[in-house]
Amino acid sequence: MARNLVFMLALTSLYIGLAAADWNILNKKVTNGAASGLKSYCESWRINVELNNIKGFELVPQECVDFIKHYMKSSQYTADSERAIEEARLYRSSCCSLEGDGKDAWIFDVDDTLLSTIPYFKKHGFGGEKLNATLLEAWMKQGKAPALDHTLKLFHEIKDKGVKIFLISSKSETLRSATVDNLINVGYHGWCSLILRGLEDDLMKVQQYKSEARQRLIKEGYRIWGITGDQWSSVEGLPAAKRTFKLPNSMYYLS
Numbered sequence: 489m490a491r492n493l494v495f496m497l498a499l500t501s502l503y504i505g506l507a508a509a510d511w512n513i514l515n516k517k518v519t520n521g522a523a524s525g526l527k528s529y530c531e532s533w534r535i536n537v538e539l540n541n542i543k544g545f546e547l548v549p550q551e552c553v554d555f556i557k558h559y560m561k562s563s564q565y566t567a568d569s570e571r572a573i574e575e576a577r578l579y580r581s582s583c584c585s586l587e588g589d590g591k592d593a594w595i596f597d598v599d600d601t602l603l604s605t606i607p608y609f610k611k612h613g614f615g616g617e618k619l620n621a622t623l624l625e626a627w628m629k630q631g632k633a634p635a636l637d638h639t640l641k642l643f644h645e646i647k648d649k650g651v652k653i654f655l656i657s658s659k660s661e662t663l664r665s666a667t668v669d670n671l672i673n674v675g676y677h678g679w680c681s682l683i684l685r686g687l688e689d690d691l692m693k694v695q696q697y698k699s700e701a702r703q704r705l706i707k708e709g710y711r712i713w714g715i716t717g718d719q720w721s722s723v724e725g726l727p728a729a730k731r732t733f734k735l736p737n738s739m740y741y742l743s
């Protein structure tokens with residue numbers, strides 16, 4: 489009996505050991521301790537970016553670039569994004585006593601929320617190279633960013649409930665027509681307003697610029713039920729929305 493118990497305990501800890509080794513999202517065979525240590529280090533870097541403990545990073549740590557590249561292209565990134573959208577959907581279906589007066593509002597970010605910049609970052613180091621605004625804007629001007637499909641569905645569900653949709657992006661006014669064309673080409677339409685950064689907003693931090701945009705909406709009488717965005721600067725600060733839904737993005741951080 490005692491021997492059986494010892495055997496069972498040994499077996500249980502073996503299972504726990506196997507499960508732990510197998511847990512890592514990258515699901516690669518752990519061949520040695522150093523590789524395993526690096527994966528843990530990069531995964532904890534990534535999760536702490538999402539938790540907003542690591543703020544304002546300019547570059548993905550060089551030793552984690554491969555990991556972030558793998559993550560941003562993985563089914564885990566898709567699953568994480570879909571879960572965030574699903575939670576927004578659940579909240580939306582029960583939260584809001586919509587008054588049908590045209591003043592219910594929901595805010596979306598544009599890049600890496602409605603549209604994906606992953607095709608650009610594939611060619612530019614997945615956050616491991618210093619962001620070159622000229623090159624990124626030239627890519628955006630082509631208007632070829634794909635939609636994030638799960639966000640596209642949520643966008644239409646919210647709109648179909650009569651909620652007004654505001655797109656608040658920190659990108660420049662000069663990208664307006666390319667952005668509108670891109671959005672329409674991949675299936676977005678019927679938003680209420682696309683708010684972009686004019687010259688006068690250029691000196692402001694992203695977070696302040698987005699707070700002020702929300703302030704203007706509140707002054708116009710809108711009730712902001714939710715924000716869906718990939719940046720903390722889209723959801724932090726006052727006035728706050730009733731709920732916020734953060735999509736993953738380990739490639740860049742806009743302060």
Ligand SMILES: *[C@@H]1O[C@H](CO)[C@@H](O)[C@H](O)[C@H]1NC(C)=O
Pocket residue numbers: 620621622623
């Ligand atoms: C951005 O890229 C262009 C084209 O490669 C280059 O000429 C320019 O110097 C870069 N800018 C910065 C700030 O690195």
